[in-house]
Amino acid sequence: MTEFDENDSFRDRVSTIAEDGKRVWVYPKRPSGRLFKYRNLVAYLLLVIFFITPFIKVAGEPLMLFNFLERRFILFGVVFFPQDFHIFVLSMIAFIVFVVLFTVVFGRLFCGWICPQTIFMEFVFRQIEYLIEGNNSQQRKLDSRSLDFDKIWRKSLKHLIFYLISLVTVYFFLAYVFGMDRVIQLIKEGPSANLAGFFGMLIFAAVHYLVFAKLREQVCIIVCPYGRLQGVLLDRNSINVTYDYKRGEPRGKHNPLEDRDKAGKGDCIDCNSCVLVCPTGIDIRNGTQLECINCTACIDACDNIMDRVKKPRGLIRYASERSIADGTHLSFNVRILFYSVVLSGLLILIGYLFSIRTDIESTILRMPGSMYQEYDSLHYSNIYTIQLINKTRRDLPVELEIENAEGEIKMMGGPLVVPKGDVGKATFLLVIEKSQLKSSVTPIEFRVLSEGREMAEIEATFVGPNSLDPGK
Secondary structure: OOOOOOOOHHHHOOOOEOOOOOEOOOOOOOOOOHHHHHHHHHHHHHHHHHHHHHHOEEOOEEOEEEEOOOOEEEEOOEEEOHHHHHHHHHHHHHHHHHHHHHHHHHOOHHHHHOOHHHHHHHHHHHHHHHHHHOOHHHHHHHHHOOOOHHHHHHHHHHHHHHHHHHHHHHHHHHHHHHOHHHHHHHHHHOHHHOHHHHHHHHHHHHHHHHHHHHHOHHHHHHHOHHHHHHHHHOOOOOEEEEEOHHHHOOOOOOOOOOOHHHHOOOOOOOOOHHHHOOOOOOOHHHOOOOOOOOOOHHHHHHHHHHHHOOOOOOOEEEEEHHHHHHOOOOOOOHHHHHHHHHHHHHHHHHHHHHHOOOOEEEEEEEOOOOOOEEOOOOEEEEEEEEEEEEOOOOOEEEEEEEOOOOOEEEEEOOOEEEOOOOEEEEEEEEEEEHHHOOOOEEEEEEEEEEOOEEEEEEEEEEEOOHHHOOOO
16 A cells, blocks of 8 residues: 555456446557567567577477477477476476566566567557557447448458467467477368367467457456466565656646646646556556556656656656655565575576486386396396487487496397487397306496497396305
């Protein structure tokens, strides 16, 4: 609560829900200003990255891939397998802690500048809507009038373009799961080759379309869990889009012939420009609210008005509630320090795990249920299976050596070569002279080599007859 809250009824319900429970459609005015230009640059840069990344390859593989179905992940050219799941989990935990820390300090800056929902809504779909139906007042008039040819063609064209954009976007999302090559192949083969997949794409595109054509700001207010978390994470030191009520109150209409200071009026001229441009339909002058996504549209609108009435900019600006109330700056409190320490520890741990991550992950086991075999009159043999995961971008020839004993390894099926980013399996015999065995179970150390370089050391056992044990 802040000092200027005279009527707090706005906190009793969501701004886009009327008292009778019906949806209040938001018609935001097209924003303009310095911060909106910066947001344009950020948004279209991120859109370019989103649509170009699936085409970028490193050593023949996608730069980014999140194939949950086949449990295969590629991040910036590095292949991750299910065996690296602990690194993935720690990375996700670190990301969540980063989001928490970022929100504690900077509020919902992510929502207004980087969130895909905001970028697609405000810089793709909303811009098409402005182009076809006009600004907010024209859209309101169009929706309120009865059906005629002009309304039909404008609405039909808008929603057709919305759905086509949704369909293209969903195909690109699919490219992040299966790779662009596979998506292009599916498109070339046509719907008849994969009818179920084709209808699935249409359904996903329809869901995407409904989010931006109908749900819109309701995703940020109702669906998104991050929006709900802000009520727990934010405090008086968090930087948000904030109205300077000490400077702005009491409000009063602008009179160019009046000295506002002598009249006891604040700088806010109650023009409602900040309300008109808000994509979630709130009045930022009521203080921090759940619906605010920190998009800065109200800052630009207010700055434009301040320029017109010859007042300093910044009546609405990035600031903390404490800095508005007490005139203080951001201080690193216990919460910020705690999250910073936890995040630093996680990043150090993840960095260490990456440093010890090997190019090949291997496992050697004796064939289940197998016993020793008498290879000839002088040797015993055991049969083993080896499984290797190649985490590199090239095919790796693999050789095996014995570290602590003399014996011969006989690979079945020829030399073992593990394809890039794949799993290789092979079976081999280990043959050891009978005279070297002193007990029925002998520890064995295998060295896994590739092109003369040691990739791993693996411990196993060699089984012989029980008669080798002392006393038997």
